[in-house]
Amino acid sequence: MANVExxxxxxxxxxxGAMGAAVVDYTSGMALGTMGGGxxxxxxxxxxxxxxxxxxxxRTMEHLGLKGEIEDILITLGSQYHLIRLVKGRTGSGLFIYLVLDxxxxxLAMARHQLKRIENEIEV
Structure with a gap:
């Protein structure tokens, strides 16, 4: 198991291509840790x-009656990918990993694969 840092x-x-990363508590919106950025x-x-x-x-999923869980969300910009991956499990409930890529x-496929691995190892 790995801590936030x-x-x-x-x-x-x-x-x-990683440019910045954060581990975030989405109940409060506060970053538990960040690295990179600028x-x-x-x-x-x-x-x-x-x-x-x-x-x-x-909220949208609830309104639509969708039962699945969010694995990750991808936001594509002209020069960047922004990946948001919700952390599952007892030690990471309520957290997400945020990664900005050049x-x-x-x-992108390898980045998603690595985030899944990191998500499985994170302990808060």
């Missing part, structure tokens, strides 16, 4: 904003 380091080093990528602001994305999607340097 180790998980963030793993995302930034194991995922090709002046053009404020991960604390992104954590709060993406909490709203998750809440909106959960679109030209990353492999």
């Amino acid at each position: 180790i998980s963030l380091k793993e995302m930034m080093t194991a995922v090709e 002046k053009d990528l404020d991960l604390a602001v992104a954590a709060a904003g993406n909490t709203d994305v998750i809440r909106a999607k959960v 679109r030209e340097r990353s492999n």
Whole structure:
């Protein structure tokens, strides 16, 4: 099992093209930890904003009567991918992993695979 800091380091080093990463509590919108980012990528602001994305999607699924669980959400920008992966299990309930990738340097399928592995190892 890996703590938040180790998980963030793993995302930034194991995922090709990673620009920033956060582990976020979506009940409060607060980031438990961030790594990377910069002046053009404020991960604390992104954590709060993406909490709203998750809440909106959960509400929409409830209104539609959809029974499945959200695995991840992908937001595609011109030069970036933004991946949001909900953490499952007893130690990560209410959390999500947020990863920003450089679109030209990353492999989206491999990034999703790595996030799933990291999600399974994270312990809070």
